[in-house]
Amino acid sequence: MKSLKAQHHRLSSSEEEIQILESDMPGFSGDRFASELENSNLFPLKPTQIEVLQINLGKMCNQVCKHCHVDAGPDRKEIMTRETMKECLEVIRNHEINTIDLTGGAPEMNPDFRWFVEQVRAIDSEITLIVRCNLTIILANPKYHDLPEFFKNNKIEVASSLPYFTAMKTDSQRGDGVFDKSIKALKLLNVQGYGVEGSGLILNLVYNPSGAFMPAAQSGLEAEFKKRLSDNFGITFNSLFTITNLPISRFLEYLLRSNNYEAYMEKLIESYNPVAAAGVMCRNTISVGWDGYLYDCDFNQMLELKVSSEDSQHIRDWNQQSLTSREIIVKNHCFGCTAGAGSSCGGTTA
Amino acid sequence: MKTYYNPEDLKKFGKIGEFQKPLADKFFDYYGEVFAEGALTAREKSLIALAVAHAIQCPYCIDAYTTDTMEKGCDEEQMMEAVHVAAAIRGGASLVHATQMMNKVKEISM
Numbered sequence: 001m002k003s004l005k006a007q008h009h010r011l012s013s014s015e016e017e018i019q020i021l022e023s024d025m026p027g028f029s030g031d032r033f034a035s036e037l038e039n040s041n042l043f044p045l046k047p048t049q050i051e052v053l054q055i056n057l058g059k060m061c062n063q064v065c066k067h068c069h070v071d072a073g074p075d076r077k078e079i080m081t082r083e084t085m086k087e088c089l090e091v092i093r094n095h096e097i098n099t100i101d102l103t104g105g106a107p108e109m110n111p112d113f114r115w116f117v118e119q120v121r122a123i124d125s126e127i128t129l130i131v132r133c134n135l136t137i138i139l140a141n142p143k144y145h146d147l148p149e150f151f152k153n154n155k156i157e158v159a160s161s162l163p164y165f166t167a168m169k170t171d172s173q174r175g176d177g178v179f180d181k182s183i184k185a186l187k188l189l190n191v192q193g194y195g196v197e198g199s200g201l202i203l204n205l206v207y208n209p210s211g212a213f214m215p216a217a218q219s220g221l222e223a224e225f226k227k228r229l230s231d232n233f234g235i236t237f238n239s240l241f242t243i244t245n246l247p248i249s250r251f252l253e254y255l256l257r258s259n260n261y262e263a264y265m266e267k268l269i270e271s272y273n274p275v276a277a278a279g280v281m282c283r284n285t286i287s288v289g290w291d292g293y294l295y296d297c298d299f300n301q302m303l304e305l306k307v308s309s310e311d312s313q314h315i316r317d318w319n320q321q322s323l324t325s326r327e328i329i330v331k332n333h334c335f336g337c338t339a340g341a342g343s344s345c346g347g348t349t350a
Numbered sequence: 351m352k353t354y355y356n357p358e359d360l361k362k363f364g365k366i367g368e369f370q371k372p373l374a375d376k377f378f379d380y381y382g383e384v385f386a387e388g389a390l391t392a393r394e395k396s397l398i399a400l401a402v403a404h405a406i407q408c409p410y411c412i413d414a415y416t417t418d419t420m421e422k423g424c425d426e427e428q429m430m431e432a433v434h435v436a437a438a439i440r441g442g443a444s445l446v447h448a449t450q451m452m453n454k455v456k457e458i459s460m
Binding site: 164168169207209213214215216217220221224 | 391392393417420421422423425426427
Protein backbone atom coordinates (compact mmCIF):
# COMPACT_ATOMS: atom_id res chain seq x y z
CA MET A 1 0.00 0.00 0.00
CA LYS A 2 1.28 3.46 -0.91
CA SER A 3 0.98 6.58 1.22
CA LEU A 4 -1.77 9.06 0.31
CA LYS A 5 0.99 11.41 -0.79
CA ALA A 6 2.46 8.85 -3.20
CA GLN A 7 -1.03 8.19 -4.54
CA HIS A 8 -1.50 11.96 -5.08
CA HIS A 9 -4.71 11.51 -3.10
CA ARG A 10 -6.72 14.68 -2.46
CA LEU A 11 -6.51 14.00 1.30
CA SER A 12 -2.72 14.27 1.18
CA SER A 13 -3.42 18.01 1.09
CA SER A 14 -3.89 19.48 4.56
CA GLU A 15 -6.01 22.30 3.07
CA GLU A 16 -8.42 19.69 1.73
CA GLU A 17 -8.57 17.93 5.12
CA ILE A 18 -9.23 21.18 6.97
CA GLN A 19 -11.93 22.11 4.48
CA ILE A 20 -13.72 18.82 5.20
CA LEU A 21 -13.34 19.22 8.98
CA GLU A 22 -14.66 22.77 8.83
CA SER A 23 -17.64 21.97 6.62
CA ASP A 24 -21.01 22.29 8.27
CA MET A 25 -22.76 18.98 8.75
CA PRO A 26 -26.29 18.18 9.84
CA GLY A 27 -26.27 18.92 13.56
CA PHE A 28 -23.01 20.83 13.84
CA SER A 29 -21.10 23.72 12.37
CA GLY A 30 -17.52 24.01 11.19
CA ASP A 31 -16.37 25.82 14.33
CA ARG A 32 -18.24 23.57 16.75
CA PHE A 33 -15.16 22.62 18.78
CA ALA A 34 -14.33 26.23 19.59
CA SER A 35 -17.95 26.73 20.71
CA GLU A 36 -17.73 23.72 23.04
CA LEU A 37 -14.51 25.09 24.55
CA GLU A 38 -16.21 28.44 25.02
CA ASN A 39 -19.07 26.73 26.88
CA SER A 40 -16.46 25.07 29.11
CA ASN A 41 -14.69 28.41 29.73
CA LEU A 42 -11.59 27.07 27.98
CA PHE A 43 -11.56 29.27 24.89
CA PRO A 44 -9.09 30.46 23.78
CA LEU A 45 -7.22 27.34 24.82
CA LYS A 46 -3.92 28.23 26.49
CA PRO A 47 -0.93 26.14 27.58
CA THR A 48 -0.38 25.29 31.24
CA GLN A 49 3.40 24.92 30.89
CA ILE A 50 5.70 23.28 28.37
CA GLU A 51 6.86 19.98 29.83
CA VAL A 52 6.98 17.67 26.82
CA LEU A 53 8.86 18.07 23.57
CA GLN A 54 7.50 15.58 21.04
CA ILE A 55 9.89 15.35 18.13
CA ASN A 56 9.00 13.79 14.80
CA LEU A 57 12.24 12.37 13.42
CA GLY A 58 10.69 11.68 10.04
CA LYS A 59 7.77 10.25 8.13
CA MET A 60 9.69 7.23 6.85
CA CYS A 61 8.34 3.95 8.20
CA ASN A 62 8.62 0.24 7.42
CA GLN A 63 4.84 -0.11 7.88
CA VAL A 64 1.84 1.44 6.16
CA CYS A 65 -0.90 1.33 8.81
CA LYS A 66 -4.40 2.00 7.55
CA HIS A 67 -5.23 4.56 10.23
CA CYS A 68 -1.89 6.42 10.29
CA HIS A 69 -2.38 10.15 10.91
CA VAL A 70 1.16 10.82 9.68
CA ASP A 71 0.56 9.06 6.33
CA ALA A 72 3.92 7.42 7.01
CA GLY A 73 5.46 4.62 4.97
CA PRO A 74 8.53 3.43 3.07
CA ASP A 75 7.81 5.92 0.29
CA ARG A 76 8.02 8.94 2.64
CA LYS A 77 11.50 10.42 2.53
CA GLU A 78 11.08 13.39 4.89
CA ILE A 79 13.47 12.96 7.83
CA MET A 80 14.99 15.34 10.38
CA THR A 81 18.57 16.42 9.65
CA ARG A 82 21.35 16.43 12.23
CA GLU A 83 21.38 20.23 11.98
CA THR A 84 17.73 20.43 13.12
CA MET A 85 18.47 17.87 15.84
CA LYS A 86 21.23 20.16 17.12
CA GLU A 87 18.67 22.97 17.32
CA CYS A 88 16.41 20.67 19.36
CA LEU A 89 19.34 19.85 21.66
CA GLU A 90 19.88 23.56 22.29
CA VAL A 91 16.28 23.89 23.49
CA ILE A 92 16.59 20.77 25.67
CA ARG A 93 19.83 22.11 27.15
CA ASN A 94 18.47 25.56 27.95
CA HIS A 95 14.90 24.96 29.05
CA GLU A 96 13.10 22.94 31.67
CA ILE A 97 11.66 20.23 29.48
CA ASN A 98 11.08 17.04 31.46
CA THR A 99 10.05 14.62 28.70
CA ILE A 100 11.39 14.03 25.19
CA ASP A 101 9.04 11.94 23.09
CA LEU A 102 10.52 10.66 19.82
CA THR A 103 8.10 9.67 17.12
CA GLY A 104 7.82 9.25 13.37
CA GLY A 105 7.27 7.28 11.06
CA ALA A 106 9.66 4.84 12.61
CA PRO A 107 12.05 7.20 14.43
CA GLU A 108 14.75 4.51 14.46
CA MET A 109 15.00 4.73 10.64
CA ASN A 110 16.50 8.21 10.87
CA PRO A 111 20.27 7.57 10.40
CA ASP A 112 21.01 10.04 13.22
CA PHE A 113 18.52 8.51 15.67
CA ARG A 114 21.13 6.87 17.90
CA TRP A 115 23.39 9.92 17.83
CA PHE A 116 20.47 12.11 18.88
CA VAL A 117 19.42 9.81 21.74
CA GLU A 118 22.98 9.73 23.08
CA GLN A 119 23.24 13.52 22.86
CA VAL A 120 20.00 13.94 24.82
CA ARG A 121 21.29 11.53 27.48
CA ALA A 122 24.59 13.41 27.64
CA ILE A 123 22.68 16.62 28.41
CA ASP A 124 20.41 15.05 31.01
CA SER A 125 20.81 11.55 32.39
CA GLU A 126 17.42 11.65 34.13
CA ILE A 127 15.10 13.25 31.57
CA THR A 128 12.23 10.97 30.51
CA LEU A 129 13.07 9.82 26.99
CA ILE A 130 10.28 8.02 25.15
CA VAL A 131 10.63 6.25 21.81
CA ARG A 132 7.44 5.37 19.94
CA CYS A 133 8.67 2.07 18.52
CA ASN A 134 6.40 0.20 16.11
CA LEU A 135 8.01 -3.12 17.25
CA THR A 136 8.43 -4.62 13.76
CA ILE A 137 11.34 -2.27 13.03
CA ILE A 138 13.43 -4.33 15.48
CA LEU A 139 13.13 -7.32 13.12
CA ALA A 140 13.07 -5.40 9.83
CA ASN A 141 16.82 -5.43 9.23
CA PRO A 142 19.86 -6.85 11.09
CA LYS A 143 21.04 -3.32 11.78
CA TYR A 144 18.02 -2.84 14.06
CA HIS A 145 18.25 -6.16 15.92
CA ASP A 146 20.17 -4.60 18.82
CA LEU A 147 17.63 -1.82 19.39
CA PRO A 148 16.29 -3.37 22.62
CA GLU A 149 19.81 -3.29 24.07
CA PHE A 150 20.35 0.27 22.80
CA PHE A 151 17.06 1.32 24.40
CA LYS A 152 18.11 -0.25 27.68
CA ASN A 153 21.58 1.34 27.66
CA ASN A 154 20.02 4.77 27.18
CA LYS A 155 17.19 4.29 29.71
CA ILE A 156 14.57 4.79 27.04
CA GLU A 157 10.89 4.32 27.79
CA VAL A 158 9.32 2.31 24.98
CA ALA A 159 5.76 3.00 23.80
CA SER A 160 4.47 0.60 21.16
CA SER A 161 1.23 0.27 19.26
CA LEU A 162 -0.54 -3.06 19.48
CA PRO A 163 -4.20 -2.70 18.46
CA TYR A 164 -5.20 -6.07 19.88
CA PHE A 165 -3.98 -9.30 21.38
CA THR A 166 -4.97 -11.30 18.30
CA ALA A 167 -3.53 -11.39 14.80
CA MET A 168 -6.76 -10.69 12.92
CA LYS A 169 -7.46 -7.28 14.38
CA THR A 170 -3.82 -6.23 14.53
CA ASP A 171 -3.03 -7.22 10.96
CA SER A 172 -6.22 -5.66 9.60
CA GLN A 173 -4.99 -2.27 10.82
CA ARG A 174 -1.20 -2.55 10.61
CA GLY A 175 -0.59 -5.01 7.76
CA ASP A 176 -0.23 -8.76 7.19
CA GLY A 177 2.22 -10.47 9.53
CA VAL A 178 2.60 -7.46 11.82
CA PHE A 179 1.09 -9.24 14.83
CA ASP A 180 3.54 -12.19 14.74
CA LYS A 181 6.51 -9.85 14.33
CA SER A 182 5.23 -7.60 17.12
CA ILE A 183 5.00 -10.59 19.47
CA LYS A 184 8.59 -11.59 18.62
CA ALA A 185 9.77 -8.01 19.23
CA LEU A 186 7.91 -7.80 22.55
CA LYS A 187 9.64 -11.00 23.67
CA LEU A 188 13.03 -9.48 22.75
CA LEU A 189 12.17 -6.39 24.81
CA ASN A 190 11.08 -8.60 27.74
CA VAL A 191 14.42 -10.44 27.55
CA GLN A 192 16.20 -7.10 28.12
CA GLY A 193 13.94 -6.52 31.13
CA TYR A 194 11.44 -4.19 29.44
CA GLY A 195 7.99 -4.45 31.02
CA VAL A 196 9.37 -6.79 33.67
CA GLU A 197 8.48 -5.91 37.25
CA GLY A 198 11.36 -4.43 39.23
CA SER A 199 13.58 -3.78 36.19
CA GLY A 200 12.78 -0.07 35.99
CA LEU A 201 12.54 -0.45 32.20
CA ILE A 202 9.17 0.79 30.99
CA LEU A 203 7.29 -0.85 28.14
CA ASN A 204 3.86 0.65 27.48
CA LEU A 205 1.45 -0.54 24.81
CA VAL A 206 -0.91 1.65 22.85
CA TYR A 207 -4.37 0.51 21.76
CA ASN A 208 -6.48 2.33 19.23
CA PRO A 209 -9.70 1.00 17.71
CA SER A 210 -9.39 -0.76 14.38
CA GLY A 211 -12.43 0.96 12.91
CA ALA A 212 -15.00 3.71 13.33
CA PHE A 213 -15.71 3.22 17.00
CA MET A 214 -14.53 4.55 20.35
CA PRO A 215 -11.83 2.90 22.46
CA ALA A 216 -12.68 0.68 25.42
CA ALA A 217 -12.15 1.82 29.02
CA GLN A 218 -8.40 1.85 29.61
CA SER A 219 -8.20 -0.05 32.90
CA GLY A 220 -10.46 -2.94 31.88
CA LEU A 221 -8.75 -3.38 28.53
CA GLU A 222 -5.32 -3.21 30.13
CA ALA A 223 -6.26 -6.12 32.42
CA GLU A 224 -7.53 -8.09 29.41
CA PHE A 225 -4.36 -7.38 27.39
CA LYS A 226 -2.15 -8.37 30.33
CA LYS A 227 -3.96 -11.67 30.81
CA ARG A 228 -4.08 -12.61 27.13
CA LEU A 229 -0.49 -11.63 26.30
CA SER A 230 0.78 -13.38 29.40
CA ASP A 231 -1.31 -16.56 28.99
CA ASN A 232 -0.80 -16.90 25.24
CA PHE A 233 2.73 -15.61 24.73
CA GLY A 234 4.37 -15.13 28.14
CA ILE A 235 4.67 -11.37 27.47
CA THR A 236 4.55 -8.71 30.18
CA PHE A 237 4.26 -4.93 29.90
CA ASN A 238 3.62 -1.94 32.17
CA SER A 239 0.57 0.05 31.05
CA LEU A 240 -1.89 0.13 28.19
CA PHE A 241 -2.80 3.53 26.75
CA THR A 242 -6.10 3.70 24.90
CA ILE A 243 -6.20 6.30 22.14
CA THR A 244 -9.08 7.59 20.04
CA ASN A 245 -8.51 7.76 16.29
CA LEU A 246 -8.59 11.36 15.09
CA PRO A 247 -10.38 12.12 11.83
CA ILE A 248 -7.36 13.18 9.80
CA SER A 249 -5.17 11.71 7.05
CA ARG A 250 -5.62 7.97 6.40
CA PHE A 251 -8.25 7.52 9.10
CA LEU A 252 -10.24 10.40 7.61
CA GLU A 253 -9.87 8.76 4.19
CA TYR A 254 -11.21 5.50 5.67
CA LEU A 255 -14.14 7.29 7.36
CA LEU A 256 -15.16 9.01 4.15
CA ARG A 257 -14.67 5.95 1.94
CA SER A 258 -16.70 3.73 4.29
CA ASN A 259 -19.47 6.33 4.80
CA ASN A 260 -18.70 6.45 8.51
CA TYR A 261 -17.52 10.07 8.70
CA GLU A 262 -20.73 11.76 9.84
CA ALA A 263 -21.70 9.09 12.38
CA TYR A 264 -18.15 9.06 13.79
CA MET A 265 -18.04 12.85 14.14
CA GLU A 266 -21.47 12.81 15.77
CA LYS A 267 -20.22 10.27 18.28
CA LEU A 268 -17.09 12.30 19.08
CA ILE A 269 -19.18 15.44 19.55
CA GLU A 270 -21.84 13.71 21.68
CA SER A 271 -19.04 12.36 23.87
CA TYR A 272 -17.38 15.76 24.44
CA ASN A 273 -16.10 15.82 28.01
CA PRO A 274 -15.05 19.19 29.50
CA VAL A 275 -12.76 17.45 32.00
CA ALA A 276 -10.92 15.77 29.12
CA ALA A 277 -10.81 19.14 27.33
CA ALA A 278 -9.07 20.74 30.31
CA GLY A 279 -6.45 17.97 30.25
CA VAL A 280 -5.60 17.86 26.53
CA MET A 281 -1.95 17.15 25.80
CA CYS A 282 -1.40 20.28 23.70
CA ARG A 283 -1.50 22.29 26.93
CA ASN A 284 1.86 20.92 28.09
CA THR A 285 3.45 19.75 24.83
CA ILE A 286 5.17 21.24 21.83
CA SER A 287 5.38 19.10 18.72
CA VAL A 288 8.44 19.52 16.49
CA GLY A 289 8.13 18.59 12.83
CA TRP A 290 10.85 16.79 10.86
CA ASP A 291 11.83 20.17 9.37
CA GLY A 292 11.98 21.94 12.76
CA TYR A 293 8.67 23.78 12.63
CA LEU A 294 6.62 23.88 15.84
CA TYR A 295 3.04 22.78 16.34
CA ASP A 296 0.54 22.47 19.21
CA CYS A 297 0.38 18.68 18.75
CA ASP A 298 1.25 15.89 16.35
CA PHE A 299 -2.18 16.16 14.71
CA ASN A 300 -1.89 19.90 14.07
CA GLN A 301 1.55 19.12 12.66
CA MET A 302 0.05 16.78 10.10
CA LEU A 303 -2.56 19.43 9.24
CA GLU A 304 0.34 21.91 8.86
CA LEU A 305 -1.17 24.26 11.47
CA LYS A 306 1.94 25.90 12.95
CA VAL A 307 1.85 27.39 16.46
CA SER A 308 0.21 30.82 16.59
CA SER A 309 3.22 32.56 18.19
CA GLU A 310 4.64 34.06 15.01
CA ASP A 311 8.08 34.87 16.43
CA SER A 312 8.61 31.28 17.51
CA GLN A 313 7.42 28.96 14.78
CA HIS A 314 10.70 27.10 14.31
CA ILE A 315 12.84 25.26 16.86
CA ARG A 316 15.77 27.62 16.10
CA ASP A 317 13.59 30.57 17.13
CA TRP A 318 12.32 28.98 20.38
CA ASN A 319 10.86 31.67 22.60
CA GLN A 320 9.59 30.14 25.82
CA GLN A 321 7.53 33.16 26.78
CA SER A 322 5.76 33.43 23.42
CA LEU A 323 5.09 29.72 23.31
CA THR A 324 3.75 29.58 26.85
CA SER A 325 1.38 32.48 26.28
CA ARG A 326 0.20 31.44 22.80
CA GLU A 327 -3.33 30.48 21.84
CA ILE A 328 -3.58 26.84 20.84
CA ILE A 329 -5.12 26.30 17.41
CA VAL A 330 -8.24 24.16 17.57
CA LYS A 331 -10.49 22.69 14.90
CA ASN A 332 -13.10 19.95 14.77
CA HIS A 333 -10.52 17.12 14.71
CA CYS A 334 -9.82 18.12 18.34
CA PHE A 335 -13.06 16.38 19.36
CA GLY A 336 -10.99 13.18 19.11
CA CYS A 337 -8.96 14.24 22.17
CA THR A 338 -11.94 15.32 24.27
CA ALA A 339 -14.39 12.45 23.70
CA GLY A 340 -15.31 10.24 26.64
CA ALA A 341 -12.34 9.61 28.91
CA GLY A 342 -10.17 11.78 26.64
CA SER A 343 -7.22 10.78 24.51
CA SER A 344 -3.55 11.68 24.33
CA CYS A 345 -0.23 10.06 23.47
CA GLY A 346 -0.23 8.92 27.10
CA GLY A 347 -3.75 7.47 26.97
CA THR A 348 -6.87 8.80 28.67
CA THR A 349 -6.88 12.25 30.25
CA ALA A 350 -10.08 12.37 32.33
CA MET B 351 -37.45 2.87 0.14
CA LYS B 352 -39.87 2.99 3.04
CA THR B 353 -39.40 0.27 5.66
CA TYR B 354 -40.70 -0.41 9.15
CA TYR B 355 -37.12 -0.28 10.53
CA ASN B 356 -35.10 2.89 9.95
CA PRO B 357 -31.55 3.00 11.42
CA GLU B 358 -32.00 6.74 12.04
CA ASP B 359 -34.85 5.94 14.46
CA LEU B 360 -32.37 4.42 16.93
CA LYS B 361 -31.18 7.96 17.72
CA LYS B 362 -34.76 8.87 18.68
CA PHE B 363 -34.97 6.18 21.37
CA GLY B 364 -34.15 8.71 24.08
CA LYS B 365 -37.14 10.79 23.01
CA ILE B 366 -39.85 8.25 23.84
CA GLY B 367 -40.52 10.34 26.96
CA GLU B 368 -42.18 12.88 24.70
CA PHE B 369 -45.43 10.89 24.98
CA GLN B 370 -45.05 9.59 28.56
CA LYS B 371 -42.17 11.12 30.52
CA PRO B 372 -42.38 9.57 34.03
CA LEU B 373 -42.31 6.00 32.76
CA ALA B 374 -39.55 6.77 30.23
CA ASP B 375 -37.45 8.39 32.96
CA LYS B 376 -37.91 5.35 35.18
CA PHE B 377 -36.98 3.04 32.31
CA PHE B 378 -33.81 4.94 31.33
CA ASP B 379 -32.67 5.23 34.95
CA TYR B 380 -33.15 1.49 35.32
CA TYR B 381 -31.44 0.84 31.96
CA GLY B 382 -28.43 2.89 33.00
CA GLU B 383 -28.13 1.05 36.32
CA VAL B 384 -28.47 -2.35 34.67
CA PHE B 385 -25.51 -1.72 32.35
CA ALA B 386 -23.22 -0.16 34.94
CA GLU B 387 -20.26 -2.14 36.32
CA GLY B 388 -21.54 -4.49 38.99
CA ALA B 389 -21.04 -8.14 39.88
CA LEU B 390 -20.74 -8.48 36.11
CA THR B 391 -18.44 -6.16 34.19
CA ALA B 392 -19.89 -3.68 31.70
CA ARG B 393 -18.11 -5.73 29.03
CA GLU B 394 -19.82 -8.97 30.07
CA LYS B 395 -23.18 -7.22 30.16
CA SER B 396 -22.63 -5.84 26.69
CA LEU B 397 -21.94 -9.34 25.32
CA ILE B 398 -25.11 -10.64 27.03
CA ALA B 399 -27.05 -7.75 25.45
CA LEU B 400 -25.60 -8.60 22.04
CA ALA B 401 -26.70 -12.23 22.40
CA VAL B 402 -30.19 -11.23 23.58
CA ALA B 403 -30.46 -8.72 20.73
CA HIS B 404 -30.01 -11.62 18.31
CA ALA B 405 -32.40 -13.88 20.22
CA ILE B 406 -35.16 -11.26 20.08
CA GLN B 407 -34.04 -10.21 16.58
CA CYS B 408 -34.08 -6.49 17.28
CA PRO B 409 -32.21 -4.64 14.48
CA TYR B 410 -31.77 -1.52 16.60
CA CYS B 411 -30.29 -3.53 19.47
CA ILE B 412 -28.00 -5.49 17.13
CA ASP B 413 -26.58 -2.24 15.69
CA ALA B 414 -26.23 -0.66 19.11
CA TYR B 415 -24.62 -3.62 20.85
CA THR B 416 -22.32 -4.53 17.98
CA THR B 417 -20.78 -1.08 18.35
CA ASP B 418 -20.94 -1.23 22.13
CA THR B 419 -19.18 -4.60 22.42
CA MET B 420 -16.43 -3.36 20.07
CA GLU B 421 -16.11 -0.24 22.20
CA LYS B 422 -15.77 -2.50 25.22
CA GLY B 423 -12.75 -4.15 23.58
CA CYS B 424 -14.40 -7.38 22.39
CA ASP B 425 -13.29 -8.95 19.14
CA GLU B 426 -15.26 -10.65 16.37
CA GLU B 427 -14.62 -14.15 17.72
CA GLN B 428 -16.02 -13.28 21.15
CA MET B 429 -19.02 -11.53 19.61
CA MET B 430 -19.82 -14.48 17.35
CA GLU B 431 -19.53 -16.88 20.29
CA ALA B 432 -22.09 -14.74 22.12
CA VAL B 433 -24.45 -15.01 19.14
CA HIS B 434 -23.94 -18.79 19.11
CA VAL B 435 -25.02 -18.86 22.75
CA ALA B 436 -28.25 -17.13 21.69
CA ALA B 437 -28.65 -19.56 18.78
CA ALA B 438 -28.00 -22.58 21.01
CA ILE B 439 -30.60 -21.44 23.53
CA ARG B 440 -33.14 -20.72 20.79
CA GLY B 441 -32.43 -24.05 19.07
CA GLY B 442 -32.42 -25.87 22.38
CA ALA B 443 -35.73 -24.27 23.32
CA SER B 444 -37.31 -25.87 20.26
CA LEU B 445 -35.62 -29.19 20.75
CA VAL B 446 -36.41 -29.51 24.44
CA HIS B 447 -40.11 -29.39 23.50
CA ALA B 448 -39.46 -32.64 21.65
CA THR B 449 -39.82 -34.29 25.03
CA GLN B 450 -43.47 -33.18 25.03
CA MET B 451 -43.89 -34.66 21.57
CA MET B 452 -42.21 -37.88 22.68
CA ASN B 453 -44.43 -38.05 25.77
CA LYS B 454 -47.52 -37.65 23.62
CA VAL B 455 -46.31 -40.21 21.09
CA LYS B 456 -45.81 -42.70 23.87
CA GLU B 457 -49.14 -41.82 25.42
CA ILE B 458 -51.11 -42.57 22.29
CA SER B 459 -49.01 -45.38 20.91
CA MET B 460 -49.41 -49.09 21.58
